Amino acid sequence: MESLEGRTYGPYPVRVCRERVAEFVSVTCDDPERWQKEAPPGWAAAALFVVAPRLLADPDLEKIARSVIHGEQRFAWNGPIAMEADLQVTGRITRVRERAGVFFVGFDMEVTDASSALVSGGSTFIMSGTEPPGGENSEITEPGPLESGPNDPIQLQSEFTPFRRSASRADLVRYAAATRDWNPIHWDHGAAVEAGLPGIVVHGLLQAAWLLSGASRLNGRSDPFIDARFRFRSPLLAKTEVTVIGSGSPMTTAALTEGDREIVSATINLR
Secondary structure, eight states, rough: GGGGGOOOOEEEEEEEEEEHHHHHHHTTTTTEEEEEEEEGGGGGHHHHHHHHHHTTTTTTTTTTTTTEEEEOOOOOOOSSSTTTTTEEEEEEEEEEEEEETEEEEEEEEEESSSSEEEEEEEEEEEEEEESOOOOOOOOOOOOOTOOOOOOOOOOSSSOOEEEOOOOHHHHHHHHHHHOOOOOOOTTEEEEEEHTSSSSSSSHHHHHHHHHHHHHHHHHOOSOOOOEEEEOOOOOOOOTOOOEEEEOOOOOOEEEEETTEEEEEEEEEEEE
């Protein structure tokens, strides 16, 4: 599998469509009044999933990509993501390592406009064709499609104030439609259990969008961030309430927590 390192996918075109961005803003509980001329930085997830499905559908990865979990993610932004812009996305496998039947695949992407790189990113995907990448967990009862916890409103502020987020199964389907991240562990209970999870889990990049929207409250820029890094430490089940916390500026340390359990940790550099 290491021979796949360096394989590229693309470039593929993607348009920053106003309607799709509005769907993304709505399902991530971001501020629709703020993101009228530019897409929020978290929209980089939609660009990533222009190329990631090509990686996951690669015939040479078929044996190890039956179940896929997102382990880590980083993004860097060189400027605002203008609405209705026509962009190109390229992906590249940077690393493939195996550990006890589970493969850790590094995947970089670059988003360019007509003249330069606009967004870059690096993902770690945990893949398996035999052993479940999520380990072994006790199966839970599948929640109803609209079962969800609270979601607090967005507003600009001078300090990072904790707020609450959650997602129903219906929210996860809406997010998948907005980003094309159709990994079945986020909407199919059986597929999630087969991957070693207790049930349907929230997309890692939806959780990242919650953290980014919280940090972006600290300034009103159209390009609020230099870069961000996320570590997905524990799966978040649908309808589960989490608290978004953070501190510091211009470097913000943020996390999603469920009680004493840390779900995601992040380091976000503001401009």
